[in-house]
Amino acid sequence: MKIDFDALYRRHYGRVFGACLRLLGRRALAEDAAQEVFVRAYRSLDRYDERQPFDRWVLAIASHHCVDLLRRRAREPLRFDDPETAGAASEPPVPATLDVLVDAERDDELRAAIAALPEKYRLPLVLAYYNEASYDEIAATLGITRNHVGVLLLRAKQSLRRALESSGRAPHA
């Protein structure tokens, strides 16, 4: 079956652009990256398995491309701390309650907190919950183990809870 690539492009551009923006953090970079992702997808269409959803496939390309870009742009190598030693003891305690994030009225605060996350937490968070990548896919993209992905996601969410709670307006805190 012939693939109508233009139609796929139009349908999925927004999501790919969104992934690039959330991973790279800058609109101009994200626009370039999204184009490059589709160019790469077009070039490797023969490797696309049509039984797999197209958005998952193209988002995986986007993840790899953006992480590559971040690695190349970084002044220092992109580091994901050792899962055994990560998590400084000096950090404030994580709120025990989980519903601190579950407050629809605090969208802006949550988005700001996500944007402010360090790259080592933001990347797995975006890959997991925006790109909907599996732990194995995230581990392969970032070059870390599956358990390490779990630790980074846990820390990312702890940071978000901490940030929202410390903003002082958390009704559930």
Added chain:
Amino acid sequence: MYADGGLDAADAAALDRHVDACLQCQARVTALRAEVARVAACLALGAEPARVPDFARPTSRAVAIAVGALLVVATTLASTMPGLLGFALPAPLAWLDPFDRVRLVELAIRLALYVALHGGEIMMSIAETVAMAVVAGLVLWAGLALRARLSGASLLVSLIVLVVALPVPVNALEIRHVKDGTVSVPAGETIADTLIAAGETVEIDGNVEGDLIAVGRRVAIRGHVGGQVVTAATTVTIDGEVDSSVLGFARTLEIASPRIGRNLYGFGETVRTAGAANVAQNAVVGAQRADVGGPVGRDVLAFAEDVEIGSSLGGTLTAFAERITLLAPARIAGDVAAHIADPNELTISPGAVVAGEVVTHAREHRIERHAWTSAEHWTFQLLRFTAAFLAGLVLLALLPALRGVSLDGVSGTLVAGAFGIVTLVAMPIIAVLVAVTVIGLPLAFFGLVLWIAGIYFAKVVLAHAVGTRLLGRSGLLSGSDFPSGSDIPSGSEQTRHFAAPLAAGLLLVIVVVNLPFVGGLFNFLMTIAGLGLLVLFLRDRWRVLRDR
């Protein structure tokens, strides 16, 4: 991990059994999943693209092969028929032949010398007279470029690449190397190729039909060289004929050659041409002591402590020196421009004749006139800063991707500098070629406007990159376009991000170009580095958008 579905099947099944039986864990898993759903929902909101741009389909293999084949054909033609374009062009336009390596080298050296000498004035003149035209041209270009997705820039970049990629025809190469010994081409031997000779001593008594590149402690050329001579040694003596130019670096460079077919470029402690030496065209000499004893067909340009001219010059003499002496029987057909500290150190002996004017430029006065203390000077610098700042704001607002341009350490800066100098030299040549031989004047004019704009904006881009690095390092820079409430960042948010580093960088640039003695040099270096950054930026954009 369990709530995320990140555990493997066996672990997940074991936990499933526990959770099914434990109300407390059920509540916690539910809460964790709600939390994840909230994060995912939040990530899904906001900052979607304003529009879906057209998809740039990559070049098909057939087109790539066709372009490759075209390049191969062009290269083959250029290599096998070196005179093709030369024959096709009338003699007065022969200098346009892009395959004439000798002329290109000379053009590059002359241009580099010219830029080194007059770079500051050029920059000033450009800044003063064409800033407005440049901004207008750039706005027009940016409009067209954004409309056509940089196709104009892509075309120019590809023209540069095409011309640079076309290899000039070269002769076959012969390499002779004797460590700590003598490399010699005895009388009677003929080398039909270009010769690279390296040894303690290099002695050429025979005939080299191609170019000669000779490196050693002592180089003596008594035979004949059909091409150019490029040599570096402690002592170089050239007594034989050279059909083309000589470029020599030596402590002592002695020329007694009865004929140098083109130009002499001599640099060293002492550069001397004997009475028998004859340079058909120009002589450029940089030395502690420069003695021109033999006739020179055209101009002499000398940088030296002592300059002594004792022969006939078909053109002018320009000398930057402590002492300049014109000895009988010197005959200078053109003017003498003496850049000298003390006018009394210019001596014209009674038998020497200068047909043109003798103009003395007192160098020290020029430095004294450089009025760092005058209000006008600083007012001009303030205007210069403001103009560059405003132009930079417009440029970075129109091309937001330029804000991502950064200096990647020393090697990155050197690469940018190399690209910059190639662009600086190649662009006008390409523009002239385009005007005369290929497409036409409008494109050449457009290219030149772009070139001038590039030179003007080079330091702006560099300043922004430097400023970003400075402020980034000190932690003063923050903010991103990451979704944080509104879909599209407002204009003030956008300018806030790049105005500060731009201002900081420009301030630094203005200070550096005003440094005594080295300011001009830094001005030139920063311009080529900035120009290189612009070219690399365009190259990167072109790579992404090449098929639009």
